Amino acid sequence: MIGGHASLGRPLLWTYCVLTLVFLCAPILIVVVVSFNASEFIEFPPRAWSLRWYQNYFGARQWVEPTLLSLRIAFVTMVLATVLGTAAAIGLTRGRFRGRRMLEFFFVSPMVMPTIVLAIGLYLLFARFKLVGQPLALYLAHTVVAAPLVIVIVSAALKTTDSAIELAARSLGAGYFRTLWHVTLPAILPSVVSGAAFAFLLSFDEVVLAIFLGGPATTTLPSGCGRASGTRSIPR
Secondary structure, X not given: OHHHHHHHHHHHHHHHHHHHHHHHHHHHHHHHHHOOEOOOOOOOOOOXXXXXXXXXXXXXXXXXXXXXXXXHHHHHHHHHHHHHHHHHHHHHHHOOOOOHHHHHHHHHHHHHOOHXXXXXXXXXXXXHOOOOOOHHHHHHHHHHHHHHHHHHHHHHHHHOOOOHHHHHHHHOOOOHHHHHHHHHHHHHHHHHHHXXXXXXXXXXHOOHHHHHHOOOOOOOHXXXXXXXXXXXXXXX
């Protein structure tokens, strides 16, 4: 009887996962299909197919340059947030020191702070160092926002990973960094990759920080869309 429930539960689980994936991805697929529409208006399904919108987009310098800048900022943010967030997660999860909970709350506080408040605070801080309008300001600001997400994801993986395997490696003569590289990181690698992906997407889609801290020479794709809303921004 128990075996029958187990054999029935797995197909139901797979069905549920597939339906959830379809539900989440269907809007994206619809947008992709509509992007090949030849009409002036949104039509689904398209009555005529065309690459006109892609030609207009990639032929417009005012959109290509912000896209490349957004990709560069997102990549740098992903690297910084992944390295710093993973290191902080390991220290907070495996460390045993006074004030660890307070430090953890401090690190993840940008996640619960309103973005507009954080943007104003960073603007006032970076203005004193004349960083507003520079790519460095966006690198640092996006890292501040993305690193807590990496910390939460990697910390969850570390809490479910048996620390005894790390102690076993240390007892067999492996140093701390060798244990970290060959034991700890491989065990949590899927979570590290997930955190890096979320950090990249969060940075690429961030608009409030880009508007406050960017300038004419550092206009990202989201901030450019925000400033051009309500206008015919893509030439036809």
